Amino acid sequence: MAQSYPVELTAPDIEPYRKGNTGIEFVTSFDSGVPGPHVAINALTHGNEICGAIALDALLKQGVRPVKGKLSFAFVNHAAFGRFDPAKPNDSRFVEEDFNRVWVEERLDGPENTVELRRARELRPFFDSVDLLLDIHSLSTYSEPLMICHGLEKERDFAAQVNFPAYIMCGSGHIVGRRIIEYTPFNDPKNDKVALLVECGQHWAASSGRVAMDTAMHFLRVTGAVDPSVIDRNLSPEAKNPPKAAMWEVTGGITAKTDDFQFAEEYIGMEVIAKAGTPIARDGDETIVTPHDDCLLMMPSYKQGVGTRKLRLCKRIG
Template sequence: MAAKSYPVELTAPDIEPYRKGNTGIEFVTSFDSGVPGPHVAINAITHGNEICGAIALDTLLKQGVRPVKGKLSFAFVNHMAYSRFDPANPDASRFVDEDFNRVWVEDRLDGKEDTVELRRARELRPFFDSVDLLLDIHSLGTYSKPLMICHGLEKERNFAAEVNFPAYIMCGSGHIVGKRIIEYTPFNDPKNGKVALLVESGQHWAASSGRVAMDTAMHFLRVAGVVDPAVIERNLSPEGKNPPKAQIWEVTGGLTAKTEDFRFAEEYIGMEVIEKAGTPIAYDGGETLVTPHDDCLLMMPSYKQGVGMRKLRLCRRIG
């Protein structure tokens, strides 16, 4: 099954007015209340083709949102890739040289490699070192239901459960190499209170992903406690108010293509729950791949071709 094309229902905002910022780092803007409290940050465009986060930050900056305690920052992180976004070819601007959400490994950050994304990561590293609570806004390649991702530490699960939006909280890794921003060492230390969460807001360019991105940001800021509740009230959509208790799932494994002849047993979009262990879900060359346990949720199927490509994450409900 080849990757599908999807309509672009969102309009990518012009972020050039935010280039200078006020932190000495391009496209990073911070506001300090002068009142003790955490440093809270929201990221957009970690991937340049995922524009819903840019829409949310553009809206909040235009509203003049300021913290009532602590510090609040807005960061357009991979602006280099985003500047190439073209609605006629929207997948092409995901990154410039490499996936920005896999470079957060000290050996690479401290090393001598030179890519566009590594240079930007090194610029942003002191900023992320100062952040206590981070929301990284992303979107998905299919019409999957939205989901929140945390690496899985207890502090992350607890904070994500308080945010309680979207309706699925997914705990654990699921990629093959590198580290995501939410796994960068300061956030992935169980001995401190720093927490980083990643929201997948829905299909990249679906109108609903813009709404989910803003609703998630509002619930995140509600728990962080750094903005006036009136900000949250005016920005929550009707669908974002009074959400049900979120389900918590753990990533138990994944499927990675071993051959060019990888195909799913059905056309999955993500978040399907397969009732019985041993149910075929994919074929890879001559191998049949099956669910490893009952009630197995299929998370983030990828239709991108290539040996070594992570195709699917497998999850079990917990809590």
Template sequence: MSRIAIELAAPDIDAHRRSSTGVDFVHTFESGQPGPHVLVNAITHGNEICGAIVVDRLLRTGVRPTRGTLTLSFANIEAFSRFDPQRPYATRFVDEDFNRVWNTATLDGQRDSVELRRARALRPFVEAADFLLDIHSMLEPSPPVMICGPLDKGIRFAFDVAIPRDVVSDEGHANGTRMRDFGGFGDPSSPKNALLVECGQHWERSAEVVAWQTTWRFLRHTGVIDGETATREIALEPPPAQRLVRVTEAVVARTPEFRFARAFSGMEVVPQQGDVIAYDGGEAIRAPYDNCVLVMPVPNNVKTGLTAVRLGRIEPR
């Protein structure tokens, strides 16, 4: 795997271990006024440190809700505690992907892992939340994207937050359920709603900026923070117009010989139907339609049996 410069430093979050919730590294603040319960979550994956920087900063600066309830959480503490800049790819998780265990059968089942124990501890807070922002970053360099799920309510929510430019609507992953799809978040009849922001490559300095700006726009839109406070933190420059990319299929590497046809970047548009995207065991994988968007390709980390890239179609709004 190619080496990418690490421009961000993982914060020391030990000061946030103890909390009044009874669960380490999970802090809930009540305003005493009616309003939604909003959850901002960081380090679902242990090496995605931009979210940890943001939640640490929110806690250290004493951000509190003026309406409703605000919960700030650090998720996969065990993986994050093992982050080593010399081995930055090794700490995504300890036993399994924390963001594939969010379904009732798994959480209520008998299986055990570091990630499942932590997910079970966080479950009451996730279930209590009306709105969730789950802060992530990406393995490969890519423009930031907002993952909003397949439902219209998620798409509308992403456009209300208004950044980043690319809004990606997808069905999730075949190998497990994400936090942002759990319970009411994935129910079209529920008012609950959730977003997952991918802020850019894991350790690029710009990922911290995207995470901070997205968080404040999310807090402003949900109404738990007073407008003046949010306005002071949100950049004055208007964001670019957003576009909706709907994922139509995932390309799974079937053989160890899988390789991309060339060096593609995240959110790159393949112009013509039939253009070759990759080769897998001698088979050419081609763009299924014109202007096919490559969502989060992993050219340096292809694993047999897992998704190598998702293909998306730009939809007008």
């Protein structure tokens, strides 16, 4: 059964950013006039994940500008966010389909016509121009925050420099389709483009708003895009000198085969199971066990239904 959580965050009014200045609604870019990378931060890839929108709203209101290269802020699936209702906060994840699964050229170039595909086609030239991207998300449980990269060496190196939050998870999302961070320009080992995805904690927990801003500041610190004073005034004291983040490899994913899927315990995510062969779930008549020692359980889902992604399994790197 899906769990419910209190909504402790207040969704910002993003309507003032609709026009933007790029010709794409809800995308605003600033050019320093000094050579440097095009750095971008995304919010609202999922319309009910509002912590990133809160962070971008704050940065835009502060008038943050780049000191080199370009800096862009994008409110991505604004159509889904427009349906956000704190009384029913789960209902606005997307309009027709998951925006973070459509980044496959065959679909972007194909004849299908959904709200999310149309928006992806609008945004595609923008993403093609971005060198360094942070995509801000949140989670369905009170899991510890985590950074996700597809796993290329350039991504691992950049994520290690960002070094926030405390977990860096590398590898496939074990999903159908592709996430923005796996869109071809970012997932090319021959270039220097990098896209990272941060999960800031439970969707509407007050702490996720803080983690969104802290992660954005550590990301901007590494890019060198803004004056250090921007980072100093926005970074929370507890996030100023984080310990070295642990890096994990996503080794597998579990998808429900039946409508009768039950976890062995009420996992929230980031639990580490010491021994291989430990039962962690039951799917109909099948018992699911950990495939290796020290197996981290990432992003458990309590949504029911055949084909639902239930969990990712991870092994520590190094």
